[in-house]
Amino acid sequence: MSPDSSREPVIEFRDVTYELPQTNASTHGRLLRDLNFSVLRGETMVLLGRSGSGKTTALKLINRLREPSHGEVRVEGRSTIEWDPIALRRRIGYVIQEIGLFPHFTIERNVSLVPRLEAWPTDRTRARVKELLNLVGLAPESFLERYPHQLSGGQRQRVGLARALAADPAILLMDEPFGALDPLTRDEVRREFHALQQRLGKTIVIVTHDVSEALILGTRIGLLEAGTLAGVYSPQEFLQSADPRSKAYVDHLPTRSRLEESL
Amino acid sequence: MNLATFFLRHRDEIFRATLEHIWLVGAAMLLAVVIGVPLGILVTRRRWLSNSILGSANVAETIPSLALFGFLLPVPWLGERADRLAILALTLYALLPIIRNTVAGIDGIDPAVRESAKAMGMTDRQILFQVELPLSLSTVLAGVRVATVLTIGIATIAAAVGAGGLGEFIFRGLAMVNDQLILAGAIPAAVLALTADLLLGLLERRLRPVKA
Numbered sequence: 001m002s003p004d005s006s007r008e009p010v011i012e013f014r015d016v017t018y019e020l021p022q023t024n025a026s027t028h029g030r031l032l033r034d035l036n037f038s039v040l041r042g043e044t045m046v047l048l049g050r051s052g053s054g055k056t057t058a059l060k061l062i063n064r065l066r067e068p069s070h071g072e073v074r075v076e077g078r079s080t081i082e083w084d085p086i087a088l089r090r091r092i093g094y095v096i097q098e099i100g101l102f103p104h105f106t107i108e109r110n111v112s113l114v115p116r117l118e119a120w121p122t123d124r125t126r127a128r129v130k131e132l133l134n135l136v137g138l139a140p141e142s143f144l145e146r147y148p149h150q151l152s153g154g155q156r157q158r159v160g161l162a163r164a165l166a167a168d169p170a171i172l173l174m175d176e177p178f179g180a181l182d183p184l185t186r187d188e189v190r191r192e193f194h195a196l197q198q199r200l201g202k203t204i205v206i207v208t209h210d211v212s213e214a215l216i217l218g219t220r221i222g223l224l225e226a227g228t229l230a231g232v233y234s235p236q237e238f239l240q241s242a243d244p245r246s247k248a249y250v251d252h253l254p255t256r257s258r259l260e261e262s263l
Numbered sequence: 264m265n266l267a268t269f270f271l272r273h274r275d276e277i278f279r280a281t282l283e284h285i286w287l288v289g290a291a292m293l294l295a296v297v298i299g300v301p302l303g304i305l306v307t308r309r310r311w312l313s314n315s316i317l318g319s320a321n322v323a324e325t326i327p328s329l330a331l332f333g334f335l336l337p338v339p340w341l342g343e344r345a346d347r348l349a350i351l352a353l354t355l356y357a358l359l360p361i362i363r364n365t366v367a368g369i370d371g372i373d374p375a376v377r378e379s380a381k382a383m384g385m386t387d388r389q390i391l392f393q394v395e396l397p398l399s400l401s402t403v404l405a406g407v408r409v410a411t412v413l414t415i416g417i418a419t420i421a422a423a424v425g426a427g428g429l430g431e432f433i434f435r436g437l438a439m440v441n442d443q444l445i446l447a448g449a450i451p452a453a454v455l456a457l458t459a460d461l462l463l464g465l466l467e468r469r470l471r472p473v474k475a
Binding site for chain 2: 063065085086087088089090092094096098099100101102103104113114117163164173
């Protein structure tokens with residue numbers, strides 16, 4: 001690797017506008033407008049925004065679940081529409097709030113999905129699944145043969161993460177990954193993920209509405225407001241920013257004293 | 264002569280008619296599944312076809328069965344053999360529940376599951392065979408079950424065009440005003456329908472996917 005490889009943009013948004021198909025673009029159809037930013041190798045970019053800000057759509061543009069109406073999204077130097085979508089998606093891990101585990105597959109089959117699609121040898125797949133379950137803190141021997149409905153929410157989210165990491169993708173996309181968990185489990189899974197993040201060295205894009213999550217996990221925070229990028233900050237900059245749009249979030253961080261005041 | 268001795272005396276005839284009935288229904292159901300499931304899948308892939316496909320199946324369903332058998336009689340290849348004609352007519356009746364349930368089964372899958380499948384780089388074919396079909400199997404089977412019970416009933420009318428089956432007894436009984444003859448057709452038909460319903464119901468429950 002060249003010394004500069006850590007500064008190399010892995011994902012680039014260039015003047016990206018996304019309009020809903022078959023709607024009047026001048027009114028409600030335009031979900032994202034003139035988005036420009038890049039995500040560098042190994043960093044974790046958090047897209048922070050309220051519901052309806054277009055953050056999920058922005059994420060889906062990266063693995064081409066959506067295609068830009070104008071502009072282009074480049075992944076590893078190539079526009080997503082030049083990529084074969086199947087090849088592109090297999091290089092990108094994807095974790096969503098609803099997890100979307102296959103209910104008819106065991107945990108073993110869920111996690112091994114992409115390696116199987118890529119026709120890895122059985123031994124290698126099996127070893128990889130065990131490695132991944134250990135990585136996300138689930139004992140392989142007691143989870144391999146179980147089905148998703150037999151697991152708790154936190155355990156399922158760990159399986160979802162293991163599945164996304166299975167073929168060792170360089171890029172990981174996460175949409176509100178800890179959103180459906182109860183606060184204690186969320187903190188726990190998030191803490192573990194934070195530790196993993198350092199070890200894995202992946203390029204990660206996380207979408208969330210949770211400021212604390214953005215501050216803890218992000219190396220940079222992109223603030224999305226009504227389909228436009230209000231700014232990109234480091235966590236430090238975000239906390240100190242005078243921009244009313246980011247201040248609004250910081251002012252709502254629940255500190256203990258603030259909570260006690262409201263009691 | 265009571266009903267039991269009547270059944271006993273005519274057991275060979277009743278048995279033969281029952282087999283004919285099973286053949287008509289079985290062949291029609293097989294055809295209906297082979298045609299209906301792919302049509303249902305097609306509807307989930309090409310929504311604009313939904314109205315024409317489901318609409319046509321709906322129309323077929325509304326034609327009175329006796330009339331449909333009559334309409335098909337003059338059709339060249341079909342009219343040559345009564346069972347051929349009957350099987351085709353029964354297939355048309357069985358299509359709607361099968362198409363509709365295939366669509367409902369696939370549409371009923373948790374969108375998050377489909378989105379994950381796509382995002383992980385599964386091709387449309389892989390999503391269909393590894394995710395959508397296994398997860399909608401019990402719903403499809405519920406459609407097959409409804410269609411089978413329906414078809415067993417309608418198949419009695421096939422006797423009107425000489426296709427045989429249990430309807431023969433019913434038509435003969437009606438003509439001769441003989442209740443025992445009517446029952447010799449009606450009772451086995453009812454038993455067939457109940458048995459099919461029970462067996463397919465059991466299978467359907469076994470295939471029902473666990474809720475995530």
